[in-house]
Amino acid sequence: MAQKKTHCxxxxxxxxVRDALDVISGKWKLPIIISVGVGNDRFTDIQESIPLITPKVLAKELKELEQHKLIKRIILGEYPVKISYKLEPxxxxxxxxxxxxxxxxxxHRKKVMDR
Amino acid sequence: MAQKKTHCxxxxxxxxVRDALDVISGKWKLPIIISVGVGNDRFTDIQESIPLITPKVLAKELKELEQHKLIKRIILGEYPVKISYKLEPxxxxxxxxxxxxxxxxxxHRKKVMDR
Known part of the structure; x- marks a missing residue:
């Protein structure tokens, strides 16, 4: 009987690869990092730069990115409270x-368009 | 009044980046490509090489990867039907x-462990 090939x-x-995808996967994490990286440091600027993201989703994603030590949240002023975001090194x-x-x-977009 | 900074x-x-993530994101796509890439060409071998993936999920993901022209499904024999998978160039x-x-x-795993 043919010897069963064990999987590689x-x-x-x-x-x-999965560890990395767990952190950066999903629709919003990398777009937020890209947006803050090009200089959008205020919540509304980040939100306006990413189509279709809602304030609620942006707030949740920013919190997760903070936990992964990828983004830093800075409190600029006490009253009125001003918040700024920047990339961690x-x-x-x-x-x-x-x-x-x-x-x-x-x-990939070119390849799909050429079909 | 301070001129409102338009977002960058x-x-x-x-x-x-989102186009790419749409194709390869999720828990299974890249692991399947990695598995087939190292030589697992049979359905059961691919499934055994990826922890926790079910046959139903693997079948669905393989179909999507075929549609994205990343994996090729080859029928080896008529009766019994033998199927093999290989990476497209x-x-x-x-x-x-x-x-x-x-x-x-x-x-990232090292950084998280060092905390």
Whole structure:
């Protein structure tokens, strides 16, 4: 009987890729990092720069990005309270992923259009 | 009155990044591509190599990856029907993203553990 081929192990790649996707996956996390990265530091500016995001979703995503040490929330003034957001240095480690995704997305759109 | 700062435009990065995430986001797509890429070409081998994925989910994800021209489904034999999967050449364009995510995931896990 043909010897059953055992599957090839690839967990040492799947696990870290999944760890990364757990942090940055979803519709909003990377767009928020990109928006703050280009200089949008106020809540309304970030919201206006990302189509279709609601204030409630933006507030939740900003909180999660803070917990992952990717974004910093700064209280500028006491009364009226002014809040500003900026990227933590750690967020710069995402730059290679953002550019790789950007390139791939541009080419994928061309490939889909050419069909 | 202080001139209202208009938000900085970053759509030319957000849109392609989102196009890419639409295709590869989620828990299973990249793990399946990684698994087939290391040589798992049979349905059960792919399923066994990815923890917690069910046959129903794997079948759905494989179909979507076929539609995105990333995976090819090959019928090997008529009776009994034997099916094999392999990466389309186009899937190689994901390699930079997979390695960037892998590196980031490894470092993120270390950073989280060090806290």
């Amino acid at each position: 192990d690839c967990l040492n790649t799947i696990k870290p 750690y967020a710069n480690t995402l730059t290679p992923i953002i550019y790789a995704l950007k390139d791939w997305g541009i080419n | 435009d970053c759509l030319n990065t957000i849109k392609p 186009y899937a190689n364009t994901l390699t930079p993203i997979i390695y960037a995510l892998k590196d980031w995931g490894i470092n």
